[in-house]
Amino acid sequence: MSDTNPNQYLTKDPDWWRGAVIYQIYPRSFQDSNDDGVGDLLGIANRLPYVASLGVDAVWISPFFRSPMKDFGYDVSDYCDVDPMFGTLADFDVLIQSAHAHGLKVLMDLVISHSSTEHPWFVESRASRDNPKANWYVWADAKPDGTPPNNWLSIFGGSAWQWDATRCQYYLHNFLTEQGDLNFHEPQVQEELLKIARFWLDRGVDGFRLDTVNFYTHDAQLRDNPPLPPEERNPITAPAVNPYTWQNHLYDKTQPENLLFLKKLRSLMNDYQAAAVGEIGEDQRGLEVLGDYTRGSDHLHMSYAFELLSDHAPTAAYIAKVMDDIAEKAPGGWACWAFSNHDVVRHVSRWNIPEQAARMYITLMMCLRGSACLYQGEELGLPEADVAFEDLQDPYGKRFWPAFKGRDGARTPMVWEADTHNGGFTTSSHPWLPVSPEHLRRTVAAQEKDPAAILHHYRHAISFRHAHAALKTGDISHVSHEGNVLKFHRCLGDEEIFCGFNISDELATVEAPQGKWFQIGEELGSAGPLPDGKLHFGRWQPVLALKR
Incomplete structure (x- = not known):
């Protein structure tokens, strides 16, 4: 591994993930x-x-x-x-x-x-019931009739339990039979x-x-x-x-x-x-x-x-x-x-x-x-x-x-x-x-x-x-819809943004938000002052506006 600090180029912001x-x-x-x-x-x-x-x-x-x-x-x-x-x-x-x-x-x-059943941990775990890793995976005895311990199913189909002839027990696999579930109770x-x-x-x-x-x-x-x-x-x-x-x-x-x-x-x-x-x-x-x-x-x-x-x-x-x-x-x-x-x-x-x-x-x-x-x-x-x-x-x-x-x-x-x-x-x-x-x-x-x-x-x-902090980490409020139009506000400090989306291939007219707003995001299909009263949307059109 290089002696160069792999993180030297990045700012250390513990909340970098929020809104990323x-x-x-x-x-x-x-x-x-x-x-x-x-x-x-x-x-x-x-x-x-x-x-x-x-x-x-x-x-x-x-x-x-x-x-x-x-x-x-x-x-x-x-x-x-x-x-x-x-x-x-x-x-x-x-x-x-x-x-x-x-x-x-x-x-x-x-x-x-889970891990692969070819992982050394699983290979050791299945070898016996008393080895150091015997309890690292989810093992269980069969029911008296030989069927699996319970009715749990695998996402990949069939029972979530697979019989193992070495331990004479079932092991749990929520996915493929080759993916044995690790035992987090250990x-x-x-x-x-x-x-x-x-x-x-x-x-x-x-x-x-x-x-x-x-x-x-x-x-x-x-x-x-x-x-x-x-x-x-x-x-x-x-x-x-x-x-x-x-x-x-x-x-x-x-x-x-x-x-x-x-x-x-x-x-x-x-x-x-x-x-x-x-x-x-x-x-x-x-x-x-x-x-x-x-x-x-x-x-x-x-x-x-x-x-x-x-x-x-x-x-x-x-x-x-x-x-x-x-x-x-x-x-x-x-x-x-x-x-x-x-x-x-x-x-x-x-x-x-x-x-x-x-x-x-x-x-x-x-x-x-x-x-x-x-x-x-x-x-x-x-x-x-x-x-x-x-x-x-x-x-x-x-x-x-x-x-x-x-x-x-x-x-x-x-x-x-x-x-x-x-x-x-x-x-x-x-x-x-x-x-x-x-x-x-x-x-x-x-x-x-x-x-x-x-x-x-x-x-x-x-x-x-990235240009608007309110969109990255701000609150969301005024969530509503009129027909096919979704509306909400994003707010952080003094910045408040109206977000409207016509989620359809039909023209739409809805009530405009109250107050003074100026449309932003011209390259996204929104520009100019927001009109009072009615707000008109084209097909699949967003309307984004900043409160003045």
């Missing part, structure tokens, strides 16, 4: 630097000038640990090393130093609710995981995205989850075709002991002025858990919110309700909003919206209270790629095909230049997933040359957010 814009990078698909068809850490480092040019504050890098890659890095076999597929620890040091030199914070994806497990977090903090990371953070602790009594009536099912963490959505998950996750571990992790991160965003997978009580997990100064800094990752395009009424629900259920919490990520269909396809709507939605996100997370390629307006079954890599998609085609359509390689077969991602003839021909019409190079491209609109929206 974070750019998610899926390393397998961002940039291949060694022509093996798979993206890597040096590839990311080489593209950081582009990421910095977007105006974002930080990057979140999906897992690059050593892994058998059964779930593409979310099955970790060594928490303190880089998988050779992605490079080396020295390459990671280069990435950190380059990111910091470009003014970017780095969040790494920390996957500690103090030694917590101690070891905190050491791992410190290892990466010492290496210069600025924080973590905590994968499936509410899955850490399970009910020690292993009680059955009750059934969920069909009318109450809300398929967020799993597709509707998966019976996982048929249970009320009271006991397999989101246990009160979880908060005790998060306090320990927060205390450690405070020593480094680092931050964490937790991914909370919770269909029924998402906002309540968000509030519990981010309330105060001793839990998570922010929570990755799923409300805008829904299957249907959010309406004015829906967003107003979400904002009201957060005010009621998570008044002290802090959300991190996203429209797309590596686990869901890209939002322009999922919502079936035109580019004009995509522009309006990103402007809206930059005006919401909370932090914001963008997924690589969404700034290009990329739609979901069509991946043929024979090219599919995702085990989730293979399991539920064709009703659910998995996550590969959102994970295809980033497109940089149109004049190469693989969009500048790799010179290999066999990228790990095929490059979408439709994406080649929306490359970075092509959009950089086009002043009207959506890429530049993303830059304008991010810049607008």
